[in-house]
Amino acid sequence: MAVTIKDVAALAGVSPSTVSRTCKNNPSISEETKERVRKAMAELGYEPNFQASNLASQNSRTIGIILPASAKEVYENSFYLEAIQGISHYCNGRQYMTTIVTGQDEAEILDAVRSMSRSGKVDGFIILYSKKDDPVIDYLFNEGLLYILIGKATQYTNQTIYIDNDNLLAGREAAEYLYQLGHRRIAYLGSDSSLMFSADRKAGYQLALASHQLPVRPEYCVEVKNVSENNEEAIRGLLMQKDRPTAILVSDDILAVSLERVCLENHLAIPEDLSIIGYNNSMLVNCCDPELTSIDNKLETLCQHLITTLMGVLGGNEMPKKTVFSGELVKRGTTK
Numbered sequence: 392m393a394v395t396i397k398d399v400a401a402l403a404g405v406s407p408s409t410v411s412r413t414c415k416n417n418p419s420i421s422e423e424t425k426e427r428v429r430k431a432m433a434e435l436g437y438e439p440n441f442q443a444s445n446l447a448s449q450n451s452r453t454i455g456i457i458l459p460a461s462a463k464e465v466y467e468n469s470f471y472l473e474a475i476q477g478i479s480h481y482c483n484g485r486q487y488m489t490t491i492v493t494g495q496d497e498a499e500i501l502d503a504v505r506s507m508s509r510s511g512k513v514d515g516f517i518i519l520y521s522k523k524d525d526p527v528i529d530y531l532f533n534e535g536l537l538y539i540l541i542g543k544a545t546q547y548t549n550q551t552i553y554i555d556n557d558n559l560l561a562g563r564e565a566a567e568y569l570y571q572l573g574h575r576r577i578a579y580l581g582s583d584s585s586l587m588f589s590a591d592r593k594a595g596y597q598l599a600l601a602s603h604q605l606p607v608r609p610e611y612c613v614e615v616k617n618v619s620e621n622n623e624e625a626i627r628g629l630l631m632q633k634d635r636p637t638a639i640l641v642s643d644d645i646l647a648v649s650l651e652r653v654c655l656e657n658h659l660a661i662p663e664d665l666s667i668i669g670y671n672n673s674m675l676v677n678c679c680d681p682e683l684t685s686i687d688n689k690l691e692t693l694c695q696h697l698i699t700t701l702m703g704v705l706g707g708n709e710m711p712k713k714t715v716f717s718g719e720l721v722k723r724g725t726t727k
Contacts, residue, residue, distance in 0.1 A: 394437045397533045403431035406550035411535025414439040454482055454701065455513040457527065458493040459520040460500055464617050465493055468645055469673040470690075474519055474541065477694030485702055492516070497526055508536055515701055521545060521553070521587040539701055541693065543587045544713075552704070554697050554714045556688045558588045561718040562595025565640050565668045565686060568720060570603055572727065574638040574666060578611035578629060580650060581642030582618050589614070589642045592670065596640050611636055618646040626653045630665075638666040638726075644675040644685055651679050651725070662727035672721050681724025689716050 400407045405428060412420050413428040420428075432439070456475060458465045465471045479489045490513065494500040504527060507513050516531060521542025528546045531538045540553035569577050577600065584590040593614075597607045613629050615622045626649060629636070641647040647669030651661060659665050661681060669676065672687035693716055703710045 394435045395533070396437070396439075396535050398435055399428065399431045399437050400535075402435060403428045406547070407533055407535035408537065408550065409535075451512055451514055452486060453488045453490055453513050454478075455490050455492050455504070455507055455516040457500065457504065457516055457518045457520075458491065459522075460494055460496050461617070464620075468618065468643070469675055470643070470645075470671050471519060473673060473690055474694065477691050478517060478698065481695050481698035485698065487514075501527055501530060504530060508534065514705055515539070517541065517697065517701070521555075522585050523587075537701075537704060539697060539704075541697065543591065545587060549712070552700060552710060552712050554693055554700065555716070556588070556693070557715050557717050558591035559595040559598070561670065561686050561688075562592035562640065563599045564595075565670075565720060566596045566599035567602075569638040569640065569666060569668065569726070570599065570605075572638070572666065575605060576611070576634065576636045576638070577605070578608075578613070578636035578639045579642075580613050580626065580629060580639050580646060581615075582646070583614055583616055592640075592642045615646070618643045618649075622646065622649055623653055626650055627657070630654065630657060630659065636665070639668075641667060641669050644669040644671045644673045644683060647683055647685070647725075648675050648679060651683070661725050666727055667725040668720070669725075670718075672719075676721075676723065679725065684723045684726040685721055686718040687721050688718050692716060 396407045396410050399410045405424060409420060409424065410428050413425045456478060458471055482489050492500060492503050494503060515537035518538055518540045521540050523545050525546065532547045540551060542553065543555050544551040544553040566577055579593055579596045581593055582589045584593060600607050610632060613625050615625055630653065639650060641650060647667055650667060654661055654665055661667060667683065669683045669685040672685040676683040676685050696714060700710045
């Protein structure tokens with residue numbers, strides 16, 4: 392079996408990206424570390440692919456933006472559109488272009504990432520999601536390619552640069568705000584907990600309830616696979632319970648808009664019968680009547696910091712592995 396960059400990294404006690412940068416004699420790697428990597432390469436008989444290395448070193452001035460696998464959600468969810476807009480704006484300011492990577496499934500995305508990285512068409516990748524056991528992350532890490540996550544790293548956490556919101560704190564503070572308004576039957580409506588942002592927001596909600604000795608009722612925690620699809624049946628099931636909730640914390644504005652629509656169809660007044668808090672403070676908050684209370688995820692600040700970090704790494708600088716921003720609750724007409 393051929394020796395891989397991952398084998399060298401394991402023997403040298405470094406990350407695959409460090410091996411890759413050593414092969415390119417990147418100044419961000421200390422001479423001591425370079426020597427350790429070179430000794431491991433010699434011991435294993437590893438021959439770096441200098442053709443690929445030369446392609447990568449040509450500096451394409453292009454950044455790949457990887458979206459989650461989806462047939463349509465990424466094209467309908469304003470978070471991804473606003474993130475792409477923000478990243479592109481700050482890349483343009485550095486004379487970098489962006490290219491979008493997406494597909495209907497992970498295999499399609501992985502094929503695109505492989506093709507782009509092998510042809511030297513990108514200098515690095517930004518991943519606009521975080522989930523457990525992601526084969527795209529496995530590939531990028533094992534090939535020593537530069538990538539930065541928006542979201543919490545769950546793989547190779549000590550070697551991965553990621554920029555995130557404090558989603559656990561946001562979920563906790565939102566639920567606490569509903570409690571202070573007098574609500575005791577508080578529900579959670581969110582996307583699949585395999586996505587880390589949703590899992591953390593739900594965990595924060597549960598912590599807030601526990602801090603007030605309120606039970607976390609399973610029937611009050613509803614998750615949907617795709618926030619952009621028709622989730623009316625799941626929402627209706629939450630609202631039509633005999634002991635229905637008086638407030639709902641929603642993990643995404645687009646899902647909160649669907650919740651408002653179902654409320655209107657079932658003659659539930661907002662906020663008199665039901666208070667709602669969304670997340671992202673996206674352009675969708677103004678599409679609701681009343682306007683949606685939502686947690687601002689500071690996406691513009693996040694995008695600016697992300698590009699600053701990425702450019703720092705490309706310039707050979709050591710940058711912080713983890714940066715976390717706190718959100719801000721923006722109160723509007725859907726809470727009372």
